[in-house]
Amino acid sequence: xxxxxxxxxxxxxxxxxxxxxxxxxxxxxxxxxxxxxxxxxxxxxxxxxxxxxxxxxxxxxxxxxxxxxxxxxxxxxxxxxxxxxxxxxxxxxxxxxxxxxxxxxxxxxxxxxxxxxxxxxxxxxxxxxxxxxxxxxxxxxxxxxxxxxxxxxxxxxxxxxxxxxxxxxxxxxxxxxxxxxxxxxxxxxxxxxxxxxxxxxxxxxxxxxxx
Numbered sequence: 607x608x609x610x611x612x613x614x615x616x617x618x619x620x621x622x623x624x625x626x627x628x629x630x631x632x633x634x635x636x637x638x639x640x641x642x643x644x645x646x647x648x649x650x651x652x653x654x655x656x657x658x659x660x661x662x663x664x665x666x667x668x669x670x671x672x673x674x675x676x677x678x679x680x681x682x683x684x685x686x687x688x689x690x691x692x693x694x695x696x697x698x699x700x701x702x703x704x705x706x707x708x709x710x711x712x713x714x715x716x717x718x719x720x721x722x723x724x725x726x727x728x729x730x731x732x733x734x735x736x737x738x739x740x741x742x743x744x745x746x747x748x749x750x751x752x753x754x755x756x757x758x759x760x761x762x763x764x765x766x767x768x769x770x771x772x773x774x775x776x777x778x779x780x781x782x783x784x785x786x787x788x789x790x791x792x793x794x795x796x797x798x799x800x801x802x803x804x805x806x807x808x809x810x811x812x813x814x815x816x817x
Contacts (some may be wrong), residue, residue, distance in 0.1 A: 630686035666717035681771035688764035689756035741776035765811015
């Protein structure tokens with residue numbers, strides 16, 4: 607009995623102080639700041655579309671950009687919450703991006719309906735998808751790296767939301783940078799690939815975030 611008590615005492619003395627985890631909202635603010643800095647750096651080097659002010663005069667373009675920004679913010683908060691075993695007792699907040707995705711899809715449908723006569727299609731296609739993916743790689747890597755340091759029990763959803771956060775950064779950057787008014791092109795080459803990125807996140811989450 608004394609040996610056990612001595613062992614417990616020895617282990618207690620050897621154990622270092624455990625640093626408490628950050629609040630998910632504080633964590634998400636750091637990630638949002640990092641995303642905004644990265645986005646600004648991309649725009650600084652690549653520039654913005656030369657008629658950006660005119661584009662914002664079109665209501666559906668302004669709504670689209672606003673919802674992309676909302677996706678960026680809500681997926682960041684959701685990723686932070688999903689990185690904790692109990693979602694910090696804020697399960698409903700963690701699934702807010704699903705509602706934003708629904709509103710985003712509806713807004714894109716309405717923009718497509720309003721595009722009459724249709725704007726000319728750009729000469730490029732898959733290049734836009736590749737550009738978004740290239741821009742999303744670094745945010746995707748750092749999100750999975752940061753989330754791996756925590757203890758998610760919803761690792762597949764965490765991985766998916768983390769990559770969707772990264773994709774939203776790339777999509778927002780290209781929408782502000784590319785001179786393109788064709789909503790049909792945007793739907794096909796900017797946003798449909800987002801589904802594949804989310805599915806890839808399910809697999810990567812299971813591979814990298816499971817503990």
